[in-house]
Each structure stands twice: as C-alpha cells, then as structure tokens.
Amino acid sequence: MTDRLESRIIEAGTARLQILRKSAVFGPTEENPAPELTYPRILRLQHSGEHNGILLSTAESLHVAAYLLHCSSDDGRTWRQVGAVTSHIPDRIANWQPMLYELPAPVGDMPAGTLLLAGCIRNRPTSETAMCIYRSNDLGENWSYLSTVAEGGGFSQSGGLSTGLWEPFLLWDDGRLWCFYSDELDAERHSQMLVCRYSDDGVHWSDTRRIVACADQRLRPGMITVTRMGDGRYFVSYEMVGISSNPVYYKTTSDLFDWGDPADPGILVATPEGKGVGSTPYCCWLPAGGECGTLIVTGKNLSGTGESKTGTDWLISTDYGKSWIAVDNPLPYTPTGQFRYAYSPGLFAADDGKTLYYVNNINSEEVPSKAKIELAVIEITSCEK
Secondary structure, three states, rough: OOOOEEEEEEEEEEEEEEEEEEEEOOOOOOOOOOOOEEEEEEEEEEHHHHOOOOOEEEEOOOOOEEEEEEEEOOOOOOOOOEEEEOOOOOOOEEEEEEEEOOOOOOOOOOOOOOOOEEEEOOOOOOEEEEEEEEEOOOOOOOOOEEOOOOOOHHHHOOOOOOEEEEEEEEEEEOEEEEEEEEEEOOOOOOEEEEEEEEEOHHHHHHEEEEOOOOOOOOOEEEEEEEOOOOOOOEEEEEEOOOOOOOOOEEEOOOOOOOOOOOOOOEEEOOOOOEEEEEEOEEEEEEEEOOOOOEEEEEOOOEEOOOOOOOOOOOEEEEEOOOOEEEEEEOOOOOOOOOOOOOOEEEEEEEOOOEEEEEEEEOOOOOOOOOOEEEEEEEEEEEEOO
C-alpha cells in the first residue's frame, strides 16, 4: 500500500497544519473483504535506539480474535503486518479497544522502549471483562502477558445494568505507569465513570481513583484520552453519552493524583458559535503552532449545531483550551448506516515537536461497505503575523 502526496494547508489561530501525505495502513481487499476495522492507534518509536522512527499501528479487528500489528519503516509510506496480540486466557477474546504505547523510561524490569498494548479482554457473551496489558521487546513481533489492571463484569445477561471495564489509555509519568479507563462497576449510582490506576512496576496496581463520576446516573462519560500540554498541565478529553450528539468535554490538572470533584462533568469543547465534536474523541498537544502550541481534539460527529457534514471537524486550540476553532478533518469520511466510520481515531505527536501522525477508519474504495485504516502525516508550524 503506497502513499499519496498532499499539499493541503489548514490554518487555525496561530497554527498552520500542512498535510504532507496519506497512506492506507490496512483494509479490505477483493481477496480479503472481511476486515471490520475501528479504533485505530499509532505510535512512532522514539525510545528504541537504532529503531527510532519506525511506525506501528493497530486497531480493533473484529474479523479475528487478535490485535494485528502493522509496521512502517519509511515514515508511513508503505506498511506490512509484523505481529499479533492474542489473549493469554484460552476462553477470552482480545480484539476490542487497543491502546499502543512505548515506555519513554524504565518501569519495573521493563527498559525504555518496551512496547505495551492494553485492551479490553472479554469472554464471548461479554459478561466478563478485564483491562489487560501485554508487552513486546522485539518491535511488536512477539508479545507476552504483563498484568491485569482491573476486572469487571460486562453486558447484563438479564436486562439489568452492565458492569464492564472499557477503553484503556496508558501514560508514563514520573516513574509510574498510569492506566485510564471507563468503569461501570458502580452502575447503580453512576452509569459509567472515568477512573485511573497507577503502577510502579507495571504488574501491581493501585486502588481506583475517580476522575469523572457524574451525579446524574444517566450520564456516561467515556473514551478518555490524555495529553500533557506545554504549561505542565494534563488535559483529558471524553465523550458524554446521555446528552444529544454525545458532546466532548475536558478537564485539566497539574497533578495526576488530583482531578478535583469527580461530580464535576468538566468543560464543553466548543467554538464560540457552539460547534463541537461528539463521540469517540482523542486529544493531542504539540509545541509547534505558536506560543501555547497546538491542542487538537477529534471526534466522530459534529455536536451543538444540527449541521450535517461529510466528515467531522477537528477542534483546535492555540491557548491551552481557553478557545476553540473548528477546521476540516484531514481524513474525512462519508457517514453511512452500514459501519462505524471514524470510531475513535488516533493521534500521535512526534518528538520533533511539529509532526503529527493521524489515523482514522474511513470508507474503503475497494469494499465500500467496509472501512480501511488511513494515515495522514501532518506538519504543524506557526502562522503568526
């Protein structure tokens, strides 16, 4: 799968985003039309010595009971499958909601450069779920079980409340590995909560800390992602299911141990005109683009406007989230009733401070009823006058 050159430029506040090229990471073909691909993730190796610069990507691959790993050694121009992560428990399935991460520093006996993959591991009726983490020391070709962050129930088999654990996100900070995720274990009071746990060795995990647990039981904050901004604060974005269009909210903190009152739902991500994004968000901050860098929040659909549009806008802030600008999605898609396009797109900021890697599951030309995973490589610079 080869890349396509681009030259489109998007301006947002003090930031200029230039789309350098696009390529297909993985998707259906006439010979293999079955893949059902959502929830793409990507990273660029930055702590692996001579292997730095290699790209790795994965996604939900609902046609197989595994997370398939794809690799590019030419900055996303071409891709090949290199490995797969399967469940360490024979009767469990490992292919939902992957999070791909490279350790920037040692944790326990794991050196910097260790690859981690966290996911929602479940039984076939999805009545039992667990947040499990797997590790690789050979660039994603082989994987072994590391630890279980937490265990829960799942979808109710009798029409009651579900009690599952979903949508992990990994982050290293000050020698610790953190795992953020969605938690339904207190469903009678909070339909779903956003929580986190931390580990000093990647094996033993702390008690659960609540980040968002709304007073209204019907509200379901979910799909949390985290990025650290240039002012030292952490920014988390999440959808708020239970409100029309599932609008995206955010919180910030200077201390991962203190997120304030969990009952506080956070702040809506929206332009002054009220335009926002909804469902399956992802956030990322880069230092390029102006004095305060560039903060990006993606989503699956528009919210707050009643507007119908092909492909969801991005929301961009160049003042640490104080204000937002809507711009065209670099990887647009045509919504249909057949597939969950743009279901949790992924972002990754390179260590040069200006290159952004963006993956989205969008319409496949080869098999129109399916989705492919597409990559856009984007360079961010300042357009301050």
